[in-house]
Amino acid sequence: MMIADADRYSLPVRPRPIHGEATLGFLMRVARANGYETIRQLRKVFRTFDAVCQGLDLSVTERRALFGPYPSYWGQNDFKHGLTASDFNYSLMRWCPYCLRESAHLRGLWLLKVNSVCCRHAIRLVDRCTSCDNVQRLERVNFEQCDCGTWLADSQGVEKVHSFVVRVSGTVEASIEKRTALSGLPPLSLSEWLRLISYLGQFSETFQPAKPGKIANLYQVDTAIHLFSQASRLLDKWPENFYTLLAALHRQADSQLSIRKTFGSLYRVLYTDLSGACFQFLRDEFEHYLHQYWFGVVGKRNRAFKPETIVSHPRVTLKQAAKKTGVAQATVRQLIQAELISGGRIDLPSGRKALSVHENSLEEISFLAKGCVTLGEASRLLCLPECRVRELISYGIIKPLVSRAHGNAATWLIPKQQVKQLFFTGRASSHLSSTIIVKQLLKYWHLRDGEFKELVQALSEGQLVAVAFQSVALGNVTLNEQETRQWLVEKRYAAGLSLSVDEAAKRLGLKQQVVYDLVKLELLATIQDNLPGRRVTRESLDDFQVTYISLAEYSRSLNRAPRWVLKTLDVQPITGPIIDGSRQYFFRRSDVYIDME
Template sequence: MGYLMRVARANGYETLRQLGNTFRNFEGLCQALGLSAQETQGLLGPHPSFWGPSTFSNGLAAIDFNHSQMRWCPLCLRESAHLRGLWLLKISCICNRHSIRLHERCHSCGSTQRLERVNLEQCACGAWLADTRGAYRVDEPLVSLSRAIHAAMKGKSALAGFPAMSLPEWIRLIGYLGQYSETYQPTKPGKIANLHQLDTATTLMHQVSRLLDGWPENFHVLLMTIQRQADSQSSIRRTFGSLYRTLYKDVSGECFQFLRDAFEGYLHEHWSGVVNKRHKAFKLDTIARHPRVTLKQAAKKAGVTPSTVRHFVRVEVIAGNQIELPSGRKLHSIDEQSLKQIAVLAKGCVTLGEAAKQLALPKRRIRELISAGILKPLVSRAHGNAATWLIPKQQLQALFFDGTESSKMTQTISVRYILKYWHLRDGEFQTLVRALFGHQLEPVGKPTESVPLGNILLDEQQTWRWLAEKRFAGGASISVDEAAQRLGLKQQVVYDLVRLGLLATIEDALPGRRVTQASLDDFQATYVSLAEYAGALKKSPRWLLQTLPVRPISGPMIDGSRQYFYRRAELYP
């Protein structure tokens, strides 16, 4: 087109239409000008439409060019007032020589310049098109991209670090990739409206130059933005939408493989789901190297059951990801780096049966320890219907105890014997274990010998007293003999107090009359023995009995009981 403008002007024509009236077809003009076939093919761009459709030998199409509006560089027009072939491309928006944005409108009247004219020096309003007002420099990445496109007019060209591409391939890349940004992604990328306008072309070129600059970091930022905005994270195709189609169908040529490599590299780092052979568009190496696997695959590689891996994920001892598919099915995946950790965790754990055997305890007692929080399994059948229990060996080690040497001969009893014959009540086994941890009870044995919980030996009398104390503090009743010990009185004295009704008793499931903590507290708050009162005053009991103005409520001379008792309220008014 630019060459035809110069021919028309050199021969006195004012418009290309006048030239077309002289020559009935483009071939006739070329013949008149003496152009060889090679020179004719070297002309870039379409010829005027009145000569019929243009033919292109370099893979370009008529749609790639502007046919009506002209773009120009004012600085280039100052040097030579002719139209450069590159300016005819719709994607062309800057001057590679001067690194400024091209013009498409007169700076004076704002009108566009039609390509049918042959005078490139002045607008119809008289303003000079070489006027540089409004011209500004553009970013270096955009200049580099434009120069690569210019170089592709003579053959394949490449930006540093990218494969070489032909001019049609550059146009295709820019036409598709340039439509995507962090703020906009087309639903159906394809033909671009208003690409003949300079602003549209500049937007496309700028976006592509930004994505290619510092490749692939800016491209990954775009992918991350699309991924965060996606409604679905269950499918790569649905997550990345039209961009996925663009990469694997619209720009599927081998020269665009770097785009797909960058995309698959992003998935390797940021896609939390699995990538498998169903993703047929991906390279086999991408599928093989993807770091995330399904729970079933992880279990097989780690040598454990899938339920074990699932519960490791559930209790967050390993990191996992869950995706809910449109069908409602949930897909779990984990990082392959966790496989070694899974194997170590599983190796460092025992089942419920193994734990019972190591601790010399029945299985139900292990369950009690788990319910009480003394043992904390990584995988539990009580939570989530796991196929098995997995209890860390380290926790079992805490239930092995070293013995304590005793200076006197004591009657000992094992914990297993206590569990079998002492008829412990609910919670008393857990309380006994905590008493061992708190050193309220000390195992009897060699300090250098670590013994499992079920086999440790305890002082029988000390353990019984401890258990009775715990039961009584918890509201359990005691026998009259045990009440006598707590009151510091002889048994016969306490039986007299029960007979006289001064110490209240109850009947429960245990044999004989039983004394509760409440009745003991009530007795001690209401009554005091003569011996206790005399000891507090440091007086003789016999002297007090003769001198006190208060009459005792019970005693040898009152009701035949063995000790005198007074009401506290009468002695301490």
């Protein structure tokens, strides 16, 4: 039964606040104990919260034991701990069944929208009846029992939460008394923890919000637990999991030169929404991540960064690298393309590639570039035409660091040491017969394929010796002409006087493609010797001519047209256009001449 209006400043039943009890929950207990069905009915008698406190004769200490706001229709709240009205849930009740069983009062922390965990029992808070699945509104005064009759302390179906969620929840709860910290993180106040969790919890490795800010349905435990768990996971093992998030967002973004665009809304959260000094640890780790993994350049346009972050960033542009090393910018690019130095590359949507170089590579760039010569410089040093230097490269005698094989480089970079290895010192002779210089030999002797390579190898191995005491470049090496010719004759004889396929075609009087087809069909035997490509010996040519005859040759012997011969001849050709797609018909001589008989 309600008390009379005249006695509104005194209450017959005066419950005492419990430390940490929700102010709203305390009003519910007071209303229920004094016969009111809702706290709005209590409000009609006691116009302000201060009047209720006077009616209960609460001391200052007892009032301080309460946590959280009372409904706005009771008057203006004086929020503590830096909290605001938007931090609290005013409509729906949350509770821990175990805590409610131990003491029938609502804890103030349960009213925080972000909080969804009981760290004492390591479970998720409940916001629905386990029997009828109805939510429990905070206007009603009986918070121990649902309208369906089920006791809310029933712990059936409670969900355990991960240990890292419990650790973060305990740290947040402890921050009511003082600033608290997790391992590796600075101490934060309660309001700072809630702000951190509400923003950071929106991000995951597979999702980032387009416009982080107010979160819809945060009054529901399902939404709050997802937010709290995700933030707890990122804060656990700090900063390892935070780096994992940054790496995931980095990979998923379209290649950008802009850090702001690459990291999207997370960048805005770090430098705008969480711009307070207490959250500097987030920006420090973000900038440390960039120091290690951002392949672009961090310039002065990144004004939000600390000055030391910009100054200490280890990557420079190709232009800056070229200027610092005294090397052409194209050369730096070619060294990166040849993977001789490590370079960061960002593939832009336009198709362009933005390259950068780590400062640790600058010394190596300078060393590589100064220890190399271009193709033209190598040609002048060796006293040979550029085409001959290219031959040496194709043979593997000279191995350039950069060539057209590396990203179509316009400039060749050839180590000077390899060029110097093609300088030769020989012997002097008082009675020399005729001599010849290597570059003249190359011009007039019509060396076969690969014989230039063998000539260089013979000089390197001492089979041929230069006629000079001083070191001489390959092109100016003077050789005894008679000894050199004898060496070449023996070399060719040892090779079995083999012919290239093109040369064999000329000897057979056939087109090159026809002979290549014969080789492919193994009708013309070839060998693979120390010369490049397949080679045809005289024996294989003789065997082929004895064994096979072309339709054209056979038709000429009959003085008939090839079409007529092919139509009237009863012998099946062994190769030809209708047989295997080759260009000419060939028969076995034994078959056609037997057919003639």
